[in-house]
Amino acid sequence: MSSKEETSLDSAPKNGAAAGAPEEQRLIQVHLRKIPLLAELDDAEISKVKGELRIRQYHKRDVVLHKGGSGDGLLFLLVGQLQVIDVTEDGRAIGLRMLHPGDFFGEIALINNSTRSASVVAMTEVLVAFLPAATAMHLFSHSPSIANYMLRHLAQKIQRDSEFRALLSINNAARRIYTYLALMQQKQPTPQPGAPIVLENLPTHQDIANMINTSRETVTRALLTLAQNGIVQKDAHRLIIKNPEALKKLVQGS
Incomplete structure (x- = not known):
């Protein structure tokens, strides 16, 4: 605006x-x-x-x-x-x-x-x-x-x-976070083949924690792990999913 x-x-x-x-x-x-x-x-x-x-x-x-x-x-x-x-x-x-x-x-x-x-x-x-x-x-x-x-x-x-x-029935907190991101990803417009998926207006780590029944520290650690593995990139108030297939495998527990 x-x-x-x-x-x-x-x-x-x-x-x-x-x-x-x-x-x-x-x-x-x-x-x-x-x-x-x-x-x-x-x-x-x-x-x-x-x-x-x-x-x-x-x-x-x-x-x-x-x-x-x-x-x-x-x-x-x-x-x-x-x-x-x-x-x-x-x-x-x-x-x-x-x-x-x-x-x-x-x-x-x-x-x-x-x-x-x-x-x-x-x-x-x-x-x-x-x-x-x-x-x-x-x-x-x-x-x-x-x-x-x-x-x-x-x-x-x-x-x-x-x-x-x-999502809330998943026992593993990290997988809940990955699944939450995957659900957000599904609601985005389909990108061009090979293009990253951008999640705009990403909630704060505390807000995500509240939504999926975990701690803010757990959310921060999970997103840091994803970033270190080149799966996502944090950019101000948005998250860029650079490797959707890798995120999908984490959701599936593989």
């Missing part, structure tokens, strides 16, 4: 206030067009959605959604990064997945008319758009493109959760 966009978005209203200024409205409409769920809506439908939105800004480590809260709306991440977390009975925070601009969340509690099943925490400064339940449910029932997208999304979510449960 450019510094100009950051400056403009910083002027957006805080803590749930409705966006009012023309420039703020224009910026919001631009961001809405980047949300895959809304991509096929026409201009009139987008304008209607925009008129119902409430824009909220949160600081790093703020809780955006609380587990057990009411499913009173659908939320869209416009700027920044969020993490979905759950808390075990012994009080440990377990990271479930990361959310990036264009993602939406809160749909399960909304559809089920139930309470939130997990919490969502800001990993950076974030800008979130809140769409009230009545408007969101109207879109689900009256927009074929949104209904179809939501069905695909829920099917993918079931598959992802199944993969994650299988």
Whole structure:
């Protein structure tokens, strides 16, 4: 995101206030067009959605959604990064997945008319758009493109959760880390033959540790081993998988 966009978005209203200024409205409409769920809506439908939105800004480590809260709306991440977390009975925070601009969340509690099943925490400064339940449910029932997208999304979510449960069942912590990277790799666009695979916006070592039930030190050691063996290369907030086949063999335990 450019510094100009950051400056403009910083002027957006805080803590749930409705966006009012023309420039703020224009910026919001631009961001809405980047949300895959809304991509096929026409201009009139987008304008209607925009008129119902409430824009909220949160600081790093703020809780955006609380587990057990009411499913009173659908939320869209416009700027920044969020993490979905759950808390075990012994009080440990377990990271479930990361959310990036264009993602939406809160749909399960909304559809089920139930309470939130997990919490969502800001990993950076974030800008979130809140769409009230009545408007969101109207879109689900009256927009074929949104209904179809939501069905695909829920099917993918079931598959992802199944993969994650299988990952957590692996006893060896290093193999869990390798498997986690392999799952992230599968979600990337298919590169040209022989080209490395780049994992953008890699979570911190602590966040990865929380997600796969191990320690930050174990994650650091595993990534260092991969780098020393020429399998990966760490580059700022991304990881370059230089040898996907070697990573696959480690996942398989060979």
